[in-house]
Amino acid sequence: MKNYNQILIGIVICIALEFVVYNLNHKYHFFTPIFESKISRLTEKHEGGGVFTSPLLECSSDGGDGIFDQIKISKPEMINFVNTLLAKNKVDFISVYIRDLNNGPWIGINEKEEFIGSSLLKVPILISYMKLAEDDKSILDKKIKYTTKILSDDQYYPSEKVLEVGGEYTVNELLEYMTYYSDNNAADLLAEEIDDSKMDKVFEALGLGKPQFNVPYPVNVRNYAGFFRILFNASYVNKEYSEKTLEMLSRTKFDRGLTALLPKNIVVSHKFGIRSDNGLNQLHDCGIVYYPDHPYLICVMSRGGSFEDLSSAIAQISEFVYNQVNNNHY
Secondary structure (H helix, E strand, C coil), X not given: CHHHHHHHHHHHHHHHHHHHHHHHHHHCCCCCHHHHHHHHHHHHHCCCCCCCCCCCCCCCCCCCCCCCCCCCCCHHHHHHHHHHHHHHCCCCEEEEEEEECCCCCEEEECCCCCEECHXXXXXXXXXXXXXXXXXXXXXXXXXXXXXXXXXXXXXXXXXXXXXXXXXXEEHHHXXXXXXXXXXXXXXXXXXXXXXXXXXXXXXXXXXXXXXXXXXXXEECHHHHHXXXXXXXXXXXXXXXXXXXXXXXXXXXXXXXXXXXXXXXXXXXXXXXXXXXXXXXXXXXEEEEECCCCCCEEEEEEEECCCXXXXXXXXXXXXXXXXXXXXXXXX
């Protein structure tokens, strides 16, 4: 009778949690129809927690802990695959970091090698504004006038939309331009409006120390992946705004890296960065792949060769990891 009562209580709790999650997902309209089918799959798999963030409670009917065995990826096989790409794709250097977000094990290849962060640093700007919105939601409705073009719109991967000089935009709209289209002018406007100390705190939360944005900021795959970990765990920004941040990052328009060779129904919250100095190119793409029931974090940074070679290498590494997860998931 005691076990029966415990099971009954567990069922009631799970039903109550489903009701809460349903109402939260309908209260905060973060999703548009174009993502509805993808997001619905995530909602089904993260009961008791967020859609994009780690669940606070797992409801399991199998008598276990409700968590699958850890991702099984052979590091030697991963190294061999990366070495093959280095030779075939005319890429000079590749760093990879993969982390199982359910259980925590990780694999790193050249994970301490430093690259120039470039547009990757738009993520801490985004996080900084979401942290402010925790205390004052009106910050997202604040309007900013775009009076003068600060940076050129010309990019190797051109944006679908750019800010119009003379236009007035809310902070939320600028965050969308910065995130969806990697708009540099939107990022610059947002950075000018926020106290530097607010962004410093995001880096300090990861133990990275105070950044210097007036010089090319060096990052490595392991440290940078931390921004996505604190979002997934809602450990720095609260659950509501961690959800909103990762949902925005799931709309990133760049589809030449991590997402290029993955199934179209897989949601990926990610950010890419691109830089070219004296003919030496760098391309990076980092984020969370929401494999059903088993999300994982992947960050790939690369340099050398053409951007086509770099993007192809990142896409193939992402496909390799996805196939390893898919083949070993049971």
